[in-house]
Amino acid sequence: MPKNKGKGGKNRRRGKNENENDKRELSFKEEGQEYAQVIRMLGNGRVEAYCFDGINRLCHIRGKLRKKVWINQGDIILIGLRDYQDTKADVIIRYTPDEARNLKTYGELPESTKLSELTSSHLGGGEEDGVLFDDVSEDDDDPMD
Secondary structure, X not given: OOOOOOOOOHHHHHOOOOOOOOOOOOOOOOOOEXXXXXXXXXXXXXXXXXXXXXOEEEEEEOOOOOOOOOOOOXXXXXXXXXXXXXXXXXXXXXXXXXXXXXXXXXXXXXXXXXXXXXXHHOOOOOOOOOOOOOOOOOOOOOOOO
16 A cells, blocks of 8 residues: 555645634725625625615635635625726635725725625524525314324
8 A cells, every 4th residue: 555645635625614703803994904894795706786885896706715614695895896807806815704894884885785684584583594484383184184
């Protein structure tokens, strides 16, 4: 049998999820950056986003975020604008729902911004997947009997 020369197996390559529950400092936009909301995922590390300056842009998820930070539809992101292409940009940061609420209260995001409704329903409140079931009482005739 050949001798293993590697530095570990599948579990080593997976790594640890160390960025869980990290409180990071809220970063605001600078010159050449803009806030945006993800409209849809396009695949291949690209998203279509509505920037709050009124332009839809094709955004590329940079390598540091790819496969480490999952971006979903409706997320608030910070993008870096390109000098040579106005319709394309690069995703710099994905804001958590709490950070997005803080940005809205600080006046960084417009008041008309609808933050993702999925966040409140998946944190324990609201209806699960929007499916409603009728309540069945004990007195009803069971079709199984």
